[in-house]
Amino acid sequence: MLRTTNAINKGAVVHVIDNDETVRDSYALLLSAYDYIVYCHESAEGFLRTLAANNMRNLGCILLDLKLAGLSGLELQRILIDQGFKVPISFVAGFAEVSQAVEAIKLGAFDFLQKPIQNEELCNLVAQMLTKAQQDLDKLNQESELSALFQTLTSRENEILDHIIAGKSNRQIGEELNISIKTVEQHRANIMDKLKVKRPANLLNLIFKFKGAKAS
Structure with missing residues:
Protein backbone atom coordinates (compact mmCIF):
# COMPACT_ATOMS: atom_id res chain seq x y z
CA MET A 1 0.00 0.00 0.00
CA LEU A 2 1.42 3.40 -1.00
CA ARG A 3 2.08 5.84 1.81
CA THR A 4 2.47 8.93 -0.37
CA THR A 5 -0.97 10.30 0.53
CA ASN A 6 0.53 11.80 3.71
CA ALA A 7 -0.46 15.48 3.65
CA ILE A 8 2.94 16.45 5.09
CA ASN A 9 4.59 15.33 1.87
CA LYS A 10 2.29 16.95 -0.66
CA GLY A 11 4.10 19.64 -2.61
CA ALA A 12 7.46 18.47 -1.27
CA VAL A 13 10.52 18.58 -3.50
CA VAL A 14 12.22 15.51 -4.95
CA HIS A 15 15.49 15.84 -6.87
CA VAL A 16 16.24 13.07 -9.35
CA ILE A 17 19.89 12.93 -10.42
CA ASP A 18 20.48 10.33 -13.13
CA ASN A 19 22.29 10.41 -16.46
CA ASP A 20 19.60 8.25 -18.07
CA GLU A 21 16.86 10.48 -19.50
CA THR A 22 14.39 7.59 -19.60
CA VAL A 23 14.86 7.00 -15.88
CA ARG A 24 14.51 10.70 -15.08
CA ASP A 25 11.33 11.01 -17.10
CA SER A 26 9.88 7.83 -15.60
CA TYR A 27 10.51 8.94 -12.02
CA ALA A 28 9.21 12.45 -12.70
CA LEU A 29 6.00 11.18 -14.26
CA LEU A 30 5.34 8.77 -11.41
CA LEU A 31 6.16 11.11 -8.54
CA SER A 32 4.39 14.13 -10.04
CA ALA A 33 1.19 12.08 -9.98
CA TYR A 34 1.48 12.08 -6.18
CA ASP A 35 1.73 15.87 -5.98
CA TYR A 36 5.49 16.01 -5.51
CA ILE A 37 7.54 18.75 -7.15
CA VAL A 38 10.18 16.91 -9.14
CA TYR A 39 13.41 18.43 -10.43
CA CYS A 40 15.52 16.32 -12.77
CA HIS A 41 19.29 16.66 -13.27
CA GLU A 42 21.48 14.65 -15.63
CA SER A 43 24.67 15.25 -13.65
CA ALA A 44 25.93 16.11 -10.19
CA GLU A 45 27.48 19.27 -11.61
CA GLY A 46 24.13 20.34 -13.04
CA PHE A 47 22.45 19.79 -9.71
CA LEU A 48 25.13 21.82 -7.91
CA ARG A 49 24.76 24.69 -10.39
CA THR A 50 20.99 24.71 -9.82
CA LEU A 51 21.60 24.59 -6.09
CA ALA A 52 23.95 27.57 -6.19
CA ALA A 53 21.81 29.62 -8.57
CA ASN A 54 18.64 29.24 -6.53
CA ASN A 55 20.21 29.31 -3.05
CA MET A 56 18.09 26.30 -2.11
CA ARG A 57 18.29 25.20 1.50
CA ASN A 58 15.15 23.09 1.76
CA LEU A 59 16.14 20.31 -0.62
CA GLY A 60 13.42 17.83 0.27
CA CYS A 61 15.09 14.57 -0.75
CA ILE A 62 17.35 13.19 -3.47
CA LEU A 63 17.19 10.08 -5.63
CA LEU A 64 20.76 9.66 -6.80
CA ASP A 65 22.42 7.39 -9.32
CA LEU A 66 25.87 6.13 -8.44
CA LYS A 67 27.62 6.31 -11.80
CA LEU A 68 27.28 9.72 -13.42
CA ALA A 69 29.26 11.54 -16.08
CA GLY A 70 31.74 13.72 -14.17
CA LEU A 71 31.28 13.64 -10.40
CA SER A 72 29.97 10.33 -9.09
CA GLY A 73 27.01 9.98 -6.79
CA LEU A 74 29.30 9.29 -3.84
CA GLU A 75 31.37 12.39 -4.62
CA LEU A 76 28.20 14.50 -4.71
CA GLN A 77 27.10 13.03 -1.39
CA ARG A 78 30.41 14.07 0.18
CA ILE A 79 30.15 17.59 -1.27
CA LEU A 80 26.66 18.08 0.15
CA ILE A 81 27.87 16.88 3.55
CA ASP A 82 30.84 19.27 3.41
CA GLN A 83 28.51 22.15 2.50
CA GLY A 84 26.26 21.39 5.46
CA PHE A 85 23.22 20.11 3.59
CA LYS A 86 21.38 17.58 5.74
CA VAL A 87 19.11 16.00 3.18
CA PRO A 88 17.87 12.40 2.86
CA ILE A 89 19.66 10.76 -0.07
CA SER A 90 18.83 7.36 -1.48
CA PHE A 91 20.93 5.75 -4.17
CA VAL A 92 19.10 3.94 -6.95
CA ALA A 93 21.95 2.40 -8.90
CA GLY A 94 22.15 0.17 -11.93
CA PHE A 95 25.22 -1.60 -10.63
CA ALA A 96 27.32 -1.16 -7.54
CA GLU A 97 29.96 -2.97 -5.57
CA VAL A 98 29.12 -3.85 -1.99
CA SER A 99 31.90 -1.52 -0.80
CA GLN A 100 30.24 1.43 -2.54
CA ALA A 101 26.88 0.70 -0.93
CA VAL A 102 28.55 0.37 2.47
CA GLU A 103 30.39 3.67 2.01
CA ALA A 104 27.19 5.47 1.00
CA ILE A 105 25.34 4.18 4.07
CA LYS A 106 28.26 5.08 6.34
CA LEU A 107 28.13 8.62 4.94
CA GLY A 108 24.46 8.78 5.92
CA ALA A 109 22.53 7.62 2.86
CA PHE A 110 18.92 6.83 3.68
CA ASP A 111 18.91 3.72 1.48
CA PHE A 112 20.76 2.05 -1.38
CA LEU A 113 18.69 0.17 -3.95
CA GLN A 114 19.42 -1.62 -7.21
CA LYS A 115 17.63 -0.81 -10.46
CA PRO A 116 15.07 -1.60 -11.63
CA ILE A 117 12.89 -0.48 -8.74
CA GLN A 118 9.14 -1.06 -8.61
CA ASN A 119 6.86 1.98 -8.64
CA GLU A 120 5.36 1.21 -5.24
CA GLU A 121 8.78 0.71 -3.70
CA LEU A 122 10.01 4.00 -5.16
CA CYS A 123 6.98 5.95 -3.93
CA ASN A 124 7.21 4.48 -0.45
CA LEU A 125 10.92 5.27 -0.34
CA VAL A 126 10.30 8.90 -1.29
CA ALA A 127 7.50 9.23 1.27
CA GLN A 128 9.77 7.89 4.01
CA MET A 129 12.62 10.21 3.02
CA LEU A 130 10.38 13.26 2.98
CA THR A 131 8.94 12.36 6.36
CA LYS A 132 12.52 12.14 7.65
CA ALA A 133 13.32 15.50 6.03
CA GLN A 134 10.30 17.09 7.76
CA GLN A 135 11.33 15.61 11.11
CA ASP A 136 14.87 16.96 10.66
CA LEU A 137 13.49 20.39 9.76
CA ASP A 138 11.20 20.41 12.80
CA LYS A 139 14.15 19.47 15.01
CA LEU A 140 16.29 22.23 13.48
CA ASN A 141 13.54 24.80 14.06
CA GLN A 142 13.15 23.69 17.68
CA GLU A 143 16.90 23.95 18.22
CA SER A 144 16.90 27.45 16.71
CA GLU A 145 14.06 28.51 18.99
CA LEU A 146 15.88 27.08 22.01
CA SER A 147 19.10 28.84 21.04
CA ALA A 148 17.25 32.15 20.69
CA LEU A 149 15.80 31.76 24.20
CA PHE A 150 19.16 30.98 25.79
CA GLN A 151 20.79 33.93 24.03
Missing part, protein backbone atom coordinates in the same frame (compact mmCIF):
# COMPACT_ATOMS: atom_id res chain seq x y z
CA THR A 152 18.52 36.26 26.02
CA LEU A 153 20.29 35.29 29.27
CA THR A 154 22.85 37.65 30.76
CA SER A 155 26.38 36.52 31.66
CA ARG A 156 25.39 36.41 35.34
CA GLU A 157 22.30 34.34 34.55
CA ASN A 158 24.43 31.92 32.54
CA GLU A 159 26.81 31.68 35.46
CA ILE A 160 23.97 30.83 37.83
CA LEU A 161 22.60 28.40 35.26
CA ASP A 162 25.88 26.45 35.39
CA HIS A 163 25.52 26.17 39.16
CA ILE A 164 21.91 25.01 38.78
CA ILE A 165 23.04 22.30 36.37
CA ALA A 166 25.61 21.21 38.96
CA GLY A 167 22.74 20.66 41.40
CA LYS A 168 23.69 23.41 43.84
CA SER A 169 21.14 25.00 46.18
CA ASN A 170 20.36 28.72 46.23
CA ARG A 171 22.41 29.03 49.42
CA GLN A 172 25.44 27.33 47.85
CA ILE A 173 25.18 29.47 44.73
CA GLY A 174 24.94 32.62 46.83
CA GLU A 175 27.97 31.69 48.89
CA GLU A 176 30.11 30.87 45.86
CA LEU A 177 29.12 34.01 43.97
CA ASN A 178 29.08 36.19 47.09
CA ILE A 179 25.50 37.32 46.59
CA SER A 180 22.39 36.98 48.74
CA ILE A 181 19.95 34.10 48.51
CA LYS A 182 17.28 36.61 47.55
CA THR A 183 19.41 37.76 44.60
CA VAL A 184 19.93 34.17 43.52
CA GLU A 185 16.18 33.57 43.70
CA GLN A 186 15.55 36.65 41.58
CA HIS A 187 18.04 35.49 38.97
CA ARG A 188 16.43 32.04 38.91
CA ALA A 189 13.03 33.63 38.44
CA ASN A 190 14.38 35.75 35.57
CA ILE A 191 15.95 32.68 33.96
CA MET A 192 12.71 30.72 34.13
CA ASP A 193 10.77 33.67 32.77
CA LYS A 194 13.14 34.15 29.83
CA LEU A 195 13.20 30.43 29.04
CA LYS A 196 9.40 30.27 29.37
CA VAL A 197 9.25 27.50 31.98
CA LYS A 198 7.25 27.48 35.19
CA ARG A 199 8.70 24.58 37.18
CA PRO A 200 12.30 23.73 38.19
CA ALA A 201 11.99 20.26 36.65
CA ASN A 202 10.95 21.81 33.33
CA LEU A 203 13.94 24.15 33.53
CA LEU A 204 16.35 21.24 33.93
CA ASN A 205 14.70 19.33 31.08
CA LEU A 206 15.04 22.36 28.82
CA ILE A 207 18.69 22.87 29.79
CA PHE A 208 19.60 19.25 29.05
CA LYS A 209 17.67 19.37 25.77
CA PHE A 210 19.60 22.49 24.75
CA LYS A 211 22.94 21.04 25.79
CA GLY A 212 22.16 17.83 23.89
CA ALA A 213 21.24 19.77 20.74
CA LYS A 214 24.52 21.70 20.88
CA ALA A 215 26.50 18.50 21.28
CA SER A 216 24.85 16.72 18.35
Whole structure:
Protein backbone atom coordinates (compact mmCIF):
# COMPACT_ATOMS: atom_id res chain seq x y z
CA MET A 1 0.00 0.00 0.00
CA LEU A 2 1.42 3.40 -1.00
CA ARG A 3 2.08 5.84 1.81
CA THR A 4 2.47 8.93 -0.37
CA THR A 5 -0.97 10.30 0.53
CA ASN A 6 0.53 11.80 3.71
CA ALA A 7 -0.46 15.48 3.65
CA ILE A 8 2.94 16.45 5.09
CA ASN A 9 4.59 15.33 1.87
CA LYS A 10 2.29 16.95 -0.66
CA GLY A 11 4.10 19.64 -2.61
CA ALA A 12 7.46 18.47 -1.27
CA VAL A 13 10.52 18.58 -3.50
CA VAL A 14 12.22 15.51 -4.95
CA HIS A 15 15.49 15.84 -6.87
CA VAL A 16 16.24 13.07 -9.35
CA ILE A 17 19.89 12.93 -10.42
CA ASP A 18 20.48 10.33 -13.13
CA ASN A 19 22.29 10.41 -16.46
CA ASP A 20 19.60 8.25 -18.07
CA GLU A 21 16.86 10.48 -19.50
CA THR A 22 14.39 7.59 -19.60
CA VAL A 23 14.86 7.00 -15.88
CA ARG A 24 14.51 10.70 -15.08
CA ASP A 25 11.33 11.01 -17.10
CA SER A 26 9.88 7.83 -15.60
CA TYR A 27 10.51 8.94 -12.02
CA ALA A 28 9.21 12.45 -12.70
CA LEU A 29 6.00 11.18 -14.26
CA LEU A 30 5.34 8.77 -11.41
CA LEU A 31 6.16 11.11 -8.54
CA SER A 32 4.39 14.13 -10.04
CA ALA A 33 1.19 12.08 -9.98
CA TYR A 34 1.48 12.08 -6.18
CA ASP A 35 1.73 15.87 -5.98
CA TYR A 36 5.49 16.01 -5.51
CA ILE A 37 7.54 18.75 -7.15
CA VAL A 38 10.18 16.91 -9.14
CA TYR A 39 13.41 18.43 -10.43
CA CYS A 40 15.52 16.32 -12.77
CA HIS A 41 19.29 16.66 -13.27
CA GLU A 42 21.48 14.65 -15.63
CA SER A 43 24.67 15.25 -13.65
CA ALA A 44 25.93 16.11 -10.19
CA GLU A 45 27.48 19.27 -11.61
CA GLY A 46 24.13 20.34 -13.04
CA PHE A 47 22.45 19.79 -9.71
CA LEU A 48 25.13 21.82 -7.91
CA ARG A 49 24.76 24.69 -10.39
CA THR A 50 20.99 24.71 -9.82
CA LEU A 51 21.60 24.59 -6.09
CA ALA A 52 23.95 27.57 -6.19
CA ALA A 53 21.81 29.62 -8.57
CA ASN A 54 18.64 29.24 -6.53
CA ASN A 55 20.21 29.31 -3.05
CA MET A 56 18.09 26.30 -2.11
CA ARG A 57 18.29 25.20 1.50
CA ASN A 58 15.15 23.09 1.76
CA LEU A 59 16.14 20.31 -0.62
CA GLY A 60 13.42 17.83 0.27
CA CYS A 61 15.09 14.57 -0.75
CA ILE A 62 17.35 13.19 -3.47
CA LEU A 63 17.19 10.08 -5.63
CA LEU A 64 20.76 9.66 -6.80
CA ASP A 65 22.42 7.39 -9.32
CA LEU A 66 25.87 6.13 -8.44
CA LYS A 67 27.62 6.31 -11.80
CA LEU A 68 27.28 9.72 -13.42
CA ALA A 69 29.26 11.54 -16.08
CA GLY A 70 31.74 13.72 -14.17
CA LEU A 71 31.28 13.64 -10.40
CA SER A 72 29.97 10.33 -9.09
CA GLY A 73 27.01 9.98 -6.79
CA LEU A 74 29.30 9.29 -3.84
CA GLU A 75 31.37 12.39 -4.62
CA LEU A 76 28.20 14.50 -4.71
CA GLN A 77 27.10 13.03 -1.39
CA ARG A 78 30.41 14.07 0.18
CA ILE A 79 30.15 17.59 -1.27
CA LEU A 80 26.66 18.08 0.15
CA ILE A 81 27.87 16.88 3.55
CA ASP A 82 30.84 19.27 3.41
CA GLN A 83 28.51 22.15 2.50
CA GLY A 84 26.26 21.39 5.46
CA PHE A 85 23.22 20.11 3.59
CA LYS A 86 21.38 17.58 5.74
CA VAL A 87 19.11 16.00 3.18
CA PRO A 88 17.87 12.40 2.86
CA ILE A 89 19.66 10.76 -0.07
CA SER A 90 18.83 7.36 -1.48
CA PHE A 91 20.93 5.75 -4.17
CA VAL A 92 19.10 3.94 -6.95
CA ALA A 93 21.95 2.40 -8.90
CA GLY A 94 22.15 0.17 -11.93
CA PHE A 95 25.22 -1.60 -10.63
CA ALA A 96 27.32 -1.16 -7.54
CA GLU A 97 29.96 -2.97 -5.57
CA VAL A 98 29.12 -3.85 -1.99
CA SER A 99 31.90 -1.52 -0.80
CA GLN A 100 30.24 1.43 -2.54
CA ALA A 101 26.88 0.70 -0.93
CA VAL A 102 28.55 0.37 2.47
CA GLU A 103 30.39 3.67 2.01
CA ALA A 104 27.19 5.47 1.00
CA ILE A 105 25.34 4.18 4.07
CA LYS A 106 28.26 5.08 6.34
CA LEU A 107 28.13 8.62 4.94
CA GLY A 108 24.46 8.78 5.92
CA ALA A 109 22.53 7.62 2.86
CA PHE A 110 18.92 6.83 3.68
CA ASP A 111 18.91 3.72 1.48
CA PHE A 112 20.76 2.05 -1.38
CA LEU A 113 18.69 0.17 -3.95
CA GLN A 114 19.42 -1.62 -7.21
CA LYS A 115 17.63 -0.81 -10.46
CA PRO A 116 15.07 -1.60 -11.63
CA ILE A 117 12.89 -0.48 -8.74
CA GLN A 118 9.14 -1.06 -8.61
CA ASN A 119 6.86 1.98 -8.64
CA GLU A 120 5.36 1.21 -5.24
CA GLU A 121 8.78 0.71 -3.70
CA LEU A 122 10.01 4.00 -5.16
CA CYS A 123 6.98 5.95 -3.93
CA ASN A 124 7.21 4.48 -0.45
CA LEU A 125 10.92 5.27 -0.34
CA VAL A 126 10.30 8.90 -1.29
CA ALA A 127 7.50 9.23 1.27
CA GLN A 128 9.77 7.89 4.01
CA MET A 129 12.62 10.21 3.02
CA LEU A 130 10.38 13.26 2.98
CA THR A 131 8.94 12.36 6.36
CA LYS A 132 12.52 12.14 7.65
CA ALA A 133 13.32 15.50 6.03
CA GLN A 134 10.30 17.09 7.76
CA GLN A 135 11.33 15.61 11.11
CA ASP A 136 14.87 16.96 10.66
CA LEU A 137 13.49 20.39 9.76
CA ASP A 138 11.20 20.41 12.80
CA LYS A 139 14.15 19.47 15.01
CA LEU A 140 16.29 22.23 13.48
CA ASN A 141 13.54 24.80 14.06
CA GLN A 142 13.15 23.69 17.68
CA GLU A 143 16.90 23.95 18.22
CA SER A 144 16.90 27.45 16.71
CA GLU A 145 14.06 28.51 18.99
CA LEU A 146 15.88 27.08 22.01
CA SER A 147 19.10 28.84 21.04
CA ALA A 148 17.25 32.15 20.69
CA LEU A 149 15.80 31.76 24.20
CA PHE A 150 19.16 30.98 25.79
CA GLN A 151 20.79 33.93 24.03
CA THR A 152 18.52 36.26 26.02
CA LEU A 153 20.29 35.29 29.27
CA THR A 154 22.85 37.65 30.76
CA SER A 155 26.38 36.52 31.66
CA ARG A 156 25.39 36.41 35.34
CA GLU A 157 22.30 34.34 34.55
CA ASN A 158 24.43 31.92 32.54
CA GLU A 159 26.81 31.68 35.46
CA ILE A 160 23.97 30.83 37.83
CA LEU A 161 22.60 28.40 35.26
CA ASP A 162 25.88 26.45 35.39
CA HIS A 163 25.52 26.17 39.16
CA ILE A 164 21.91 25.01 38.78
CA ILE A 165 23.04 22.30 36.37
CA ALA A 166 25.61 21.21 38.96
CA GLY A 167 22.74 20.66 41.40
CA LYS A 168 23.69 23.41 43.84
CA SER A 169 21.14 25.00 46.18
CA ASN A 170 20.36 28.72 46.23
CA ARG A 171 22.41 29.03 49.42
CA GLN A 172 25.44 27.33 47.85
CA ILE A 173 25.18 29.47 44.73
CA GLY A 174 24.94 32.62 46.83
CA GLU A 175 27.97 31.69 48.89
CA GLU A 176 30.11 30.87 45.86
CA LEU A 177 29.12 34.01 43.97
CA ASN A 178 29.08 36.19 47.09
CA ILE A 179 25.50 37.32 46.59
CA SER A 180 22.39 36.98 48.74
CA ILE A 181 19.95 34.10 48.51
CA LYS A 182 17.28 36.61 47.55
CA THR A 183 19.41 37.76 44.60
CA VAL A 184 19.93 34.17 43.52
CA GLU A 185 16.18 33.57 43.70
CA GLN A 186 15.55 36.65 41.58
CA HIS A 187 18.04 35.49 38.97
CA ARG A 188 16.43 32.04 38.91
CA ALA A 189 13.03 33.63 38.44
CA ASN A 190 14.38 35.75 35.57
CA ILE A 191 15.95 32.68 33.96
CA MET A 192 12.71 30.72 34.13
CA ASP A 193 10.77 33.67 32.77
CA LYS A 194 13.14 34.15 29.83
CA LEU A 195 13.20 30.43 29.04
CA LYS A 196 9.40 30.27 29.37
CA VAL A 197 9.25 27.50 31.98
CA LYS A 198 7.25 27.48 35.19
CA ARG A 199 8.70 24.58 37.18
CA PRO A 200 12.30 23.73 38.19
CA ALA A 201 11.99 20.26 36.65
CA ASN A 202 10.95 21.81 33.33
CA LEU A 203 13.94 24.15 33.53
CA LEU A 204 16.35 21.24 33.93
CA ASN A 205 14.70 19.33 31.08
CA LEU A 206 15.04 22.36 28.82
CA ILE A 207 18.69 22.87 29.79
CA PHE A 208 19.60 19.25 29.05
CA LYS A 209 17.67 19.37 25.77
CA PHE A 210 19.60 22.49 24.75
CA LYS A 211 22.94 21.04 25.79
CA GLY A 212 22.16 17.83 23.89
CA ALA A 213 21.24 19.77 20.74
CA LYS A 214 24.52 21.70 20.88
CA ALA A 215 26.50 18.50 21.28
CA SER A 216 24.85 16.72 18.35
